[in-house]
Amino acid sequence: MSEPLDAIDARILDLLQQDASLSIADIAAKVGLSSSPAWRRIERLKKAGVIKQQVTLLDHEKLGLTFEVFASVKLQLPSRENLEKFEAAVTKWPEVVDCATVTGAVDYMLRVITKDMHAYDDFLRDKMLGLGLVSDVQSRIVMRAAKRTTAAPLELIAGDLEG
The missing domain is CATH 3.30.70.920 (Lrp/AsnC effector binding domain/regulation of amino acid metabolism (RAM) domain)
Structure with a gap:
């Protein structure tokens, strides 16, 4: 990625991992940006391959x-x-x-x-x-799943994003 991730990028990624159906306006409001800069960040993350795809999770x-x-x-x-x-x-x-x-x-x-x-x-x-x-x-x-997630553990790189 040409530009390094920052804390706002991480927050956007976290929000999208939790609910990819959020509107750009909702994401922007939650990260403290207006819609245009939030949209540009999401597009940059897509182009860089950080966001690979957006899917719907089904209940098997x-x-x-x-x-x-x-x-x-x-x-x-x-x-x-x-x-x-x-x-x-x-x-x-x-x-x-x-x-x-x-x-x-x-x-x-x-x-x-x-x-x-x-x-x-x-x-x-x-x-x-x-x-x-x-x-x-x-x-x-498998008898029972104790934990199941598709989310990347962004908290593991959080320290790298501050600063």
Whole structure:
């Protein structure tokens, strides 16, 4: 980013993380600016890639998507080609809402959401194991989420923004 973030930028980001539907006028009032400067800051943050996208968060349970699993995935041979094939496949599977390459005994951690255990079994058999790349999957069924957020922890950089 060409211009460093300041405390007002951080406050704008915090407000947008809490409610992206706020109007420019509402954001401006909450950060002590008029609408035009607030809009310019938001546009600058978008152009810089700090604001990647604005989305609506849905209640999975109310949609009937109540089965959540963290799956540890080990590939048979974690070569560059197999890693790329697996990652390309994961991007096409709507059940996978998060996928990360990790260190340790497994190659990937996936967060998978489906309707029920049977849908997860179908996903596992037909999609993940159907690739022919996976040697082991350890599934951890989520009983209850103790914390869930999509917000970046802006307070960790707050000291950098003062001054």
